[in-house]
Amino acid sequence: MAIIERPAPGTTVPALTPAAPAITPSRTYGALRRPVATTGWKSWLFTVDHKKLGLMYGATALFFFIVGGLEAVLIRLQLAAPDGKVLNADLYNQMFTMHATTMVFLFVMPMAAGFANYFVPLQIGARDVAFPRINAFGFWCLLAGGIVVNLAWFLGGAADGGWFMYAPNSGPVFSPSKGVDFWTLGLQIAGIASLTGAINLIVTVLNMRAPGMTLMKMPVFTWMITVVQFLLLFAVPVITVALFLLTFQRSFGAQFFDVAAGADPLLWQHLFWIFGHPEVYILILPSFGIISEVLPVFSRKPLFGYPFVVFSGAAIGFVGWGVWAHHMFASGLGPVSVAVFSLATMAIAVPTGVKIINWTLTMWGGKLVFTTAMKFAIGLVVLFTIGGLSGVTHSVAPSDTQQTDTYYIVAHFHYVLFGGAIFGIFSGFYYWWPKMFGKMLNERLGSWNFWLMVIGMNMTFGPMHILGLQGQPRRMYVWTEARAGEGFFNLGFWNLIASIGSLILTVGIGLFLINIVVTARSKVRAPLDPWNARSLEWMTSNPPKEHNFDSIPHVHHLDEFFHRKYEEDPTTHTMREVASAEDVLAELERNADKHIHMPSPSYWPLVLACGMPFVALGIIYSIPVAIAGGLIMLYALYGWALEPATAPESDFDAPSSNGHAVGASHG
Amino acid sequence: MLRPATVMRLGHHMADTATHEAHVTSTGLSNVKLGMWLFLGSECLLFGGLISTYMLYRGRVSNGPTPEQIYDIPFTSVSSFVLLMSSLTMVLAVAAAHKKDDRGTNLWLTVTALLGATFVGGQVYEFTAFYNEGLGFTTSLFGSSFYTLTGFHGVHVTVGIIMLIALVAINKRSRVPGSKSETVEMIGLYWHFVDIVWIIIFTLVYLIPV
Amino acid sequence: MTTDTTHNTAPSHGTDHAVEHGMSTRGYINIALILAAITALEVSTYYVDFGPLFLPSLLIMMVVKFFMVVSYFMHLKFDNKLFSWLFYAGLFLAVGVYVAALATFHFFLR
Ligand code: HEM
Ligand SMILES: [Cu+2]
Numbered sequence: 013m014a015i016i017e018r019p020a021p022g023t024t025v026p027a028l029t030p031a032a033p034a035i036t037p038s039r040t041y042g043a044l045r046r047p048v049a050t051t052g053w054k055s056w057l058f059t060v061d062h063k064k065l066g067l068m069y070g071a072t073a074l075f076f077f078i079v080g081g082l083e084a085v086l087i088r089l090q091l092a093a094p095d096g097k098v099l100n101a102d103l104y105n106q107m108f109t110m111h112a113t114t115m116v117f118l119f120v121m122p123m124a125a126g127f128a129n130y131f132v133p134l135q136i137g138a139r140d141v142a143f144p145r146i147n148a149f150g151f152w153c154l155l156a157g158g159i160v161v162n163l164a165w166f167l168g169g170a171a172d173g174g175w176f177m178y179a180p181n182s183g184p185v186f187s188p189s190k191g192v193d194f195w196t197l198g199l200q201i202a203g204i205a206s207l208t209g210a211i212n213l214i215v216t217v218l219n220m221r222a223p224g225m226t227l228m229k230m231p232v233f234t235w236m237i238t239v240v241q242f243l244l245l246f247a248v249p250v251i252t253v254a255l256f257l258l259t260f261q262r263s264f265g266a267q268f269f270d271v272a273a274g275a276d277p278l279l280w281q282h283l284f285w286i287f288g289h290p291e292v293y294i295l296i297l298p299s300f301g302i303i304s305e306v307l308p309v310f311s312r313k314p315l316f317g318y319p320f321v322v323f324s325g326a327a328i329g330f331v332g333w334g335v336w337a338h339h340m341f342a343s344g345l346g347p348v349s350v351a352v353f354s355l356a357t358m359a360i361a362v363p364t365g366v367k368i369i370n371w372t373l374t375m376w377g378g379k380l381v382f383t384t385a386m387k388f389a390i391g392l393v394v395l396f397t398i399g400g401l402s403g404v405t406h407s408v409a410p411s412d413t414q415q416t417d418t419y420y421i422v423a424h425f426h427y428v429l430f431g432g433a434i435f436g437i438f439s440g441f442y443y444w445w446p447k448m449f450g451k452m453l454n455e456r457l458g459s460w461n462f463w464l465m466v467i468g469m470n471m472t473f474g475p476m477h478i479l480g481l482q483g484q485p486r487r488m489y490v491w492t493e494a495r496a497g498e499g500f501f502n503l504g505f506w507n508l509i510a511s512i513g514s515l516i517l518t519v520g521i522g523l524f525l526i527n528i529v530v531t532a533r534s535k536v537r538a539p540l541d542p543w544n545a546r547s548l549e550w551m552t553s554n555p556p557k558e559h560n561f562d563s564i565p566h567v568h569h570l571d572e573f574f575h576r577k578y579e580e581d582p583t584t585h586t587m588r589e590v591a592s593a594e595d596v597l598a599e600l601e602r603n604a605d606k607h608i609h610m611p612s613p614s615y616w617p618l619v620l621a622c623g624m625p626f627v628a629l630g631i632i633y634s635i636p637v638a639i640a641g642g643l644i645m646l647y648a649l650y651g652w653a654l655e656p657a658t659a660p661e662s663d664f665d666a667p668s669s670n671g672h673a674v675g676a677s678h679g
Numbered sequence: 680m681l682r683p684a685t686v687m688r689l690g691h692h693m694a695d696t697a698t699h700e701a702h703v704t705s706t707g708l709s710n711v712k713l714g715m716w717l718f719l720g721s722e723c724l725l726f727g728g729l730i731s732t733y734m735l736y737r738g739r740v741s742n743g744p745t746p747e748q749i750y751d752i753p754f755t756s757v758s759s760f761v762l763l764m765s766s767l768t769m770v771l772a773v774a775a776a777h778k779k780d781d782r783g784t785n786l787w788l789t790v791t792a793l794l795g796a797t798f799v800g801g802q803v804y805e806f807t808a809f810y811n812e813g814l815g816f817t818t819s820l821f822g823s824s825f826y827t828l829t830g831f832h833g834v835h836v837t838v839g840i841i842m843l844i845a846l847v848a849i850n851k852r853s854r855v856p857g858s859k860s861e862t863v864e865m866i867g868l869y870w871h872f873v874d875i876v877w878i879i880i881f882t883l884v885y886l887i888p889v
Numbered sequence: 890m891t892t893d894t895t896h897n898t899a900p901s902h903g904t905d906h907a908v909e910h911g912m913s914t915r916g917y918i919n920i921a922l923i924l925a926a927i928t929a930l931e932v933s934t935y936y937v938d939f940g941p942l943f944l945p946s947l948l949i950m951m952v953v954k955f956f957m958v959v960s961y962f963m964h965l966k967f968d969n970k971l972f973s974w975l976f977y978a979g980l981f982l983a984v985g986v987y988v989a990a991l992a993t994f995h996f997f998l999r
Contacts, residue, residue: 142710211717218713218971219704245721246982253728257827266816266823268732274739275820282990283728333986337993349993653845708969716972720979727983731991756932763928767921770962774914871963875955882951886931887944 046655047613058613060144061558065151066130067448072155073123079162080114081521083107085514088472092511094493094504104489105172106191110162112175113195116295117202118158120433124298125154125209127440128237130448132213134549135234137222137567139560142215143208144611145652150205150212152621157202160628164194171195174487176288176339177258179269179280184262190632193262196255197628203248203255204624210244213237222548224567228322231547231570232315235322236301239329240294246333247290254283263631278343285336293332295429296396297325299436300367303389306439307371309543310386311378314571317370324363324370331360341409342416350409357407364400368393383543384458388439391466395431399424402477417487420480426473438465438524445531446538450554454534457527464520471513475506541593546574551596562604614655620648715865719872726876729828730883736820738889743818746825749809750885758801759881762836765794766874773867779857785847788863791870792843795836802833825884832880835873842866912961920961927954 047058056064087107090096099107133141141147164170171191173182182192217238221230230238258280260266267273269280308315315321337345337353345353371393380386402424406412415421438461445453482501484491496503538554551573552560569575576596578587591599623644630638704710737746768791775783806826814822846866850859927950939946960966965973991997 143714207721211714211721214717215710215713218706219708219710221705225705242978245717246724246979249721249725250728250986253725253732257732260816260823260827264816266827267820268736268823273741273820276735276994278994279732279735282993286986286990333982334989336986345993346995653849706969706971708971712972713975716975720976723976723979723983724986727987731987734991735994735996752932752935756928756935760925760928763924764921766924766958766962767917770917771914774912774917868963871958875958878951878954878958882931882947886934886947 047615049613055613057618058148058615060140060148060611060613060617062129062133062141062144062147063448063556063558063560065147066126066128068151069122069126069129069154072151072158073119073126076114076118076122076158077521078525080111080119081518083111083114085518087111088511088514090489091491091507093508094496095490099489101489102169102172105174105487106165106170108487109172109174109177109191109195110165110170113161113171113199115429116175116291117199118154118161120295120429120437121206122154122158123437124237124240124295125150125205127233127298127302127437127444128209128213128240131444131549132216132234132237133220134552134556134560135231135547136217136220136225137548137561137565138216138220139564139608140611141212142220143212145614145617146208147212148614149617149620150208152618153208153624154202154205156621156625157198157200157205159198160201160625161195161198163198164189164191167194176284177280178284179258179275179277180271182258182262182280183269193259193632194628196259196262197631200252200255200259201621201624201628203252206244207248210241210248213241214245217241222564222567225548225572228319229567229570229572232304232318232321232325233298233301233547236297236304236325239325240297243290243294243297243329243332247287247294250283251287251291254280254287257283259631278340278345281340281343282336285339286333288339289336290329290332292425292428293328295433296436297328299392299433299439300325302436302440302443303371303392305547306385306389306443307374308571309443309545310381310383310389311375312381312544313374313378314546315370316373316376318570320366321370324366327363328360331356331363335360338407338409338412341412354407354409358404361400361404361407368397368400383442384453384455384462385439385441385443385543387459387462388435388442391462392432392435392439395427395435395466395469399427399429399431402427415480417485418480419476419484419486422486423473423476423480426469426476430469430473435465438462441524443543444549446542446554447549447552448555449531450538451531451534451536452538452542453527453531457523457530461520461523461527464516464523468513468515468517468520472510472517473513475510475513479503479506479510540597544577546571548572550593551576551600553597559608559610562601564605565600614652616648616652616655620645620652623648709861711861711865712868715868719868722872722876726831726879729824729831730879733824733828733884736824737884739820740822741819743822744809744812744814745889746821746884747888749812749814751805751808752885754801754805755881755885758798758805759877761794761801762798762874762877765791765798766871768794769867769870773860773864776857776860776863779860781850781853781856784859784863785850788843788847788850792840792847795840795843795870799833799836799840802829802836828884829880832873832876835876839866839870839873842869912964912967917961920957924954924957 047054049055049058056068059065086099087104090098090104090107129141129147133139162170167190169189169191171177171187171194172189173187173192173195177192177195180186217230217234257266257268261268261270267275269275269277271277304315304321335353335357337349338357341350341354371389375390402420406415406421406424442453442458445451478501480486482497482503484503484507491503491507493504540554541550543550548565548567549556551565565572573593573596577589577591577593579590580586581588623641626641626644627638628641630636630641706713740746768787772784772787772791775781775787806829814825816822816826843866846859846862853859931947931950934943934947959976965976
């Protein structure tokens with residue numbers, strides 16, 4: 013190993029000559045010694061490396077994707093035929109609540125956080141994020157939060173109030189199990205991950221860009237992630253307030269949503285949707301960012317109208333704050349409010365449309381390469397447009413009053429969420445897999461994966477438009493033959509189609525999991541630059557070294573990597589290759605920085621996050637447990653405050669004498 | 680060709696590396712300071728939500744006392760004044776820290792912590808008095824939202840006090856004068872923020888009747 | 890982050906930007922005195938009848954105090970504008986959304 017100047021236990025200490033200044037592997041001030049493992053499970057548990065944390069976010073999210081997917085399949089099995097017997101009413105309520113909660117908070121958000129963690133520092137030419145330990149802390153909070161929310165399954169039943177948990181239905185009277193308590197406290201903990209992550213990534217993007225990387229030279233993915241972090245920064249505290257109020261009501265007898273005491277249940281709705289609408293952009297914009305990277309690469313053209321894509325993304329983020337009450341059209345807001353929010357909602361379709369036009373024009377006249385990543389990206393453009401159009405139909409308040417709480421809404425948000433957010437994430441999987449793991453996902457399996465998902469998704473969610481317009485309410489655990497209607501609009505037929513579709517979807521996603529295994533077993537290494545890519549994250553080895561870049565690149569162009577490989581031929585005005593990816597990398601390595609300090613691993617983020625589930629359980633069951641959790645956290649904060657982020661000079665391995673050795677391998 | 684080659688990754692920690700940070704970041708601004716301002720921006724939405732909840736519910740008293748019946752304006756005015764003055768002492772601590780005057784820093788930090796503790800003590804007294812006059816957390820919507828809002832603020836002040844005391848302790852052990860000046864500045868920002876939240880609460884909650 | 894950085898472990902750099910937000914101790918005390926005076930005026934509304942000026946004057950004094958602390962004690966007035974942007978984004982967003990939400994409850998018509 014060598015190389016990264018970080019103390020390694022066992023290996024370095026004996027190697028020291030007695031004459032050398034004493035290298036204490038881990039001199040800490042107060043609490044525990046600093047962890048130093050660079051391989052094995054410890055190197056993951058205590059890591060502060062943004063790439064490892066990105067993968068940990070991704071793995072956690074993928075796990076919850078499977079959980080949420082199985083919950084969805086159970087829902088569809090229950091509704092496949094009249095008078096379903098798979099789930100009873102109570103379990104059904106828990107199932108759709110936890111399905112949505114899991115998908116939104118424990119899959120799409122953490123998966124986007126994973127991609128952001130991994131790729132934002134790479135795309136801006138940084139070696140890590142601004143606050144690596146806080147980054148690790150965020151990940152552990154997410155995991156702790158996800159566990160707490162799901163723990164309720166085993167302790168008397170999960171949350172059952174729907175993912176927006178409207179009051180007063182979420183109160184102790186209507187939801188007597190502990191599920192909602194686990195839900196509020198778990199999401200509270202997961203929220204810490206989002207908030208700290210937001211601060212961390214914004215500071216990273218503002219402060220840690222490589223020389224020359226101006227804001228308008230940043231890749232669109234990084235831009236969209238930045239917009240998302242601002243949305244999180246300001247939206248998370250709103251849901252935090254709402255969740256606290258609900259916790260105080262359920263656990264300590266406060267009256268916030270107790271209608272009998274004169275409370276206004278709309279207060280919850282406002283707080284939830286002030287957070288909730290920005291949240292839908294938090295879910296979709298990372299995927300918009302991903303395909304804005306993928307489409308140009310596989311169209312062999314630069315992104316059409318880069319500034320428009322960036323500014324429309326920012327505009328969506330901004331206008332997204334003024335439309336929340338379109339989720340409340342049917343709640344009796346009054347005509348003025350409804351009219352205002354209706355207009356604002358229609359307006360938001362404009363920047364979204366701008367993006368779709370830009371993507372289309374990016375492909376226009378390009379030499380399209382239909383890799384799996386590209387297929388998913390095109391799939392997003394098409395399916396999201398369908399979902400956006402049904403979204404515009406909800407923005408018209410009178411028509412929305414017909415649609416609210418029917419399957420039509422379910423159809424809409426699955427087109428934007430599944431066809432949008434999830435297709436973008438899959439595009440990202442196929443595109444970035446070689447970067448993250450050094451191996452390409454199998455393209456043949458990928459193609460099957462894609463087509464089964466497209467067919468499955470349209471079969472599942474397409475019919476829901478019809479079901480909804482026929483009046484099938486969402487969140488009903490059975491439907492009966494007697495009310496199913498006749499002919500083309502028979503509910504039974506379309507429900508069955510939707511359920512079959514969900515099984516096809518499951519097979520499609522299963523193929524992806526198989527693909528992961530097949531790829532992991534395969535011996536074939538990915539080429540350095542498999543897609544002929546354009547942005548900085550590809551200007552590193554596969555997977556990147558621990559310190560990302562041997563020397564920090566100086567950036568002169570948008571699509572810097574592309575411009576290092578290609579130059580315009582002055583006579584023909586076409587781009588011709590002047591350097592291979594290997595050449596570009598070799599150049600960076602020749603100039604390698606000799607002395608690279610990476611932030612050192614730490615126990616404290618994990619310990620600090622570990623205290624939180626105890627606080628949550630204590631609030632639910634018995635306050636002393638909460639106090640114990642609090643003490644764990646205090647201890648962790650004490651250790652954290654006294655431990656420098658980067659181990660002092662004397663802690664490090666002696667610098668390697670030649671630049672080439674820097675980062676020759678990593679654990 | 681070898682570039683001048685030492686890169687030191689800085690500023691991952693609130694306290695120790697931040698001071699030289701300003702020289703290496705893209706904006707020239709310190710990571711922690713940017714992070715702190717972002718955090719405070721975010722806190723605006725937290726307190727905004729709590730204040731709005733209180734404003735919506737302050738008149739809904741069920742059978743319990745009304746705000747006018749229990750608020751003790753002279754008393755709260757004094758404790759508000761104490762908190763306001765703690766902002767002055769805090770700013771003097773920051774100024775001393777920038778001058779590498781560790782003695783002055785520690786002195787002003789301690790005074791700030793004491794003023795803060797006085798404020799929190801006043802709040803504890805106030806809560807007890809209100810409780811005895813019949814306003815419990817579960818008495819009415821007014822009670823629930825009053826205690827939640829002011830309680831959240833009180834917790835923020837308490838966290839600030841703990842940070843101040845810890846900072847004094849760490850500062851005393853540090854051998855390099857002024858080495859914690861940026862941390863002092865950061866805790867200062869937090870402290871002033873808590874103060875401005877109280878400026879709003881004092882007016883909206885206490886001075887303006889329902 | 891740049892490549893041409895110093896290799897700097899000594900925390901001695903903190904000073905050269907310390908002086909730049911120019912306010913003297915005297916200045917801080919003056920600000921505090923003004924704040925105290927406004928607070929006294931605020932409290933006086935409890936004892937003296939301000940008539941129709943009651944609500945507006947209280948709100949204005951609140952805002953003035955708020956921005957004085959932010960500008961002078963928190964240095965936003967002297968610091969890089971980026972800090973102001975980030976903080977005021979949160980502040981004005983909060984005011985915007987919560988005022989709108991309260992408006993839907995007809996809060997301001999009561
Ligand atoms: C063109 C852009 C969009 C418009 C105009 C739009 C409009 C709407 C409206 C008006 C509703 C409320 C329907 C109701 O319950 O009465 C709604 C619901 C919803 N939207 Fe969208 N939307 C758009 C994009 C998105 C995106 C990008 C996502 C997420 C990725 C999303 C996710 C949702 C979800 C989850 C709901 C369900 C809320 C519920 O449970 O009632 N929407 N949309
Ligand atoms: Cu919305």
